Amino acid sequence: IDPSEIFVSDGAKSDSANIQGIFSQDCVVAVQDPAYPVYVDSNVISGRTGLAGEAGYEGLVYMPCTEENGFFPELPDRKVDLIYICSPNNPTGAVATKEQLKSFVDYANEHKAVIFFDSAYAAFITDPSLPRSIYEIEGAEKCAIEMNSFSKTAGFTGVRLAWTIVPKALQTEDSEPGKAHALWTRRQNTFFNGASNVVQAGGLAALSKEGREQTDAQVAFYLENARIINEGLKSLGIITYGGGNAPYVWLKTPGGLSSWDFFDKLLGECHVVGTPGSGFGPAGEGFFRLSAFGHRENVEKAVSSIKESLQI
Ligand SMILES: Cc1ncc(COP(=O)(O)O)c(C=O)c1O
Known part of the structure; x- marks a missing residue:
């Protein structure tokens, strides 16, 4: 990962809410069910869904996480464009294995979908065989954006410091590699002036030995x-x-x-x-x-x- 692919921000919440904004309005969105509510709600607010019913919002592809599948979903049964995955998961506490993530990375590369991988709880992974980043999976740099945060690792929830990785190799369905990176750069530079210096100094202290x-x-x-x-x-x-x-x-x-x-x-x-x-x-x-x-x-x-x- 090149440093220019890492965007320092004020929260994985804001980034995971805002990231959909650089994608087309007619993208089909898949979410783990249950999921951290921001993924669904940001797409509802942006107008990508219909109304809510018993089974959730119309137009969203829900990927059930159940006892039977160990709380990690099957691949979508149709073509989707944007996929939200959170591991370790809020709320289920389930952690995706390398094989499980590989199946989604392969799906995304094959169908030109983009995975938003929220690894805010990565620091809680104690089992060394479990991946802490989606970039441990071959091919993920072509299809995945990863969000992480100081909130859970270092108790920064009220302080606000996080980062999102948008690889230059990322390719979306109708554009060239580098385009998503350029769009996110433009979006952040236009709407956001960065995490405060004071907070970033705190982040550096948290990263010291x-x-x-x-x-x-x-x-x-x-x-x-x-x-x-x-x-x-x-x-x-x-x-x-x-x-x-x-x-x-x-x-x-x-x-x-x-x-x-x-x-x-x-x-x-x-x-x-x-x-x-x-x-x-x-x-x-x-x-x-x-x-x-x-x-x-x-x-x-x-x-x-x-x-x-x-x-x-
Ligand atoms: C899955 C997940 N991502 C992100 C966040 C929020 O992170 P931040 O404090 O960096 O906005 C939370 C907090 O509850 C969370 O559960």
């Missing part, structure tokens, strides 16, 4: 929180996913409750708040996300409360 030791320890701390949550829920017989290489635990609601009914139950009986899976897309119904981003005493208190008071 000492900074890396501290952020590695912080990531390990949150992974331990996830382990505590997973262990507590499993001791009650609740089926959980995620956690090992991600800061989210994705649980199957006990007794077939809807995501929102479980939200009410958890709040009412245990005084614990989490996120209903259905908020992330139709396939999230019947699931629930718990976050490991918290102080240890709060996590322990929440897990004890669930173990003592949840009526299942």
Whole structure:
């Protein structure tokens, strides 16, 4: 990757919302279901979809991530132009293997589709066999744009610092290599004046040897929180996913409750708040996300409360 292919920004959220803006209005968009809501909502706001129904927005291609497929989707069953993939995944905590990413890279190169790869949680990958970047996959530089962030790695959520990689080799269906890179350069230079110097100095400190030791320890701390949550829920017989290489635990609601009914139950009986899976897309119904981003005493208190008071 050449430094000119890396665009420093104020957030993976803004970049993943804005990136669709340099693509044609009639692009067909595929999203993992469930997904971080920005991917869907930015395309809705830009007018690429119809109305929302039970099955989601008209015109979007939903790629279900289920227990059966290990929360990584099958390839789209038709030609799509833009594909959003998030790994480690928010909300499911699933991490794509090299083989799984390779199948999407091959699909994208064959169909001249572009993959938007959100690796904001890459620092949470502890298994060395799992890819932290899509550019570990051969051919990805021709079809993939990657977003990453200091938010999760270094606790910069309120500070705001991130980066997006748009390779010059990236080729879209009706243009030459280099065109997408030039368009994103133009878009950012026109609409955005860059991340502040103060914040970038903080980013450099986070990347120093000492900074890396501290952020590695912080990531390990949150992974331990996830382990505590997973262990507590499993001791009650609740089926959980995620956690090992991600800061989210994705649980199957006990007794077939809807995501929102479980939200009410958890709040009412245990005084614990989490996120209903259905908020992330139709396939999230019947699931629930718990976050490991918290102080240890709060996590322990929440897990004890669930173990003592949840009526299942
Ligand atoms: C998948 C994913 N991408 C990006 C972000 C936001 O990153 P940033 O703080 O850099 O905008 C989040 C935060 O929740 C996220 O879950």
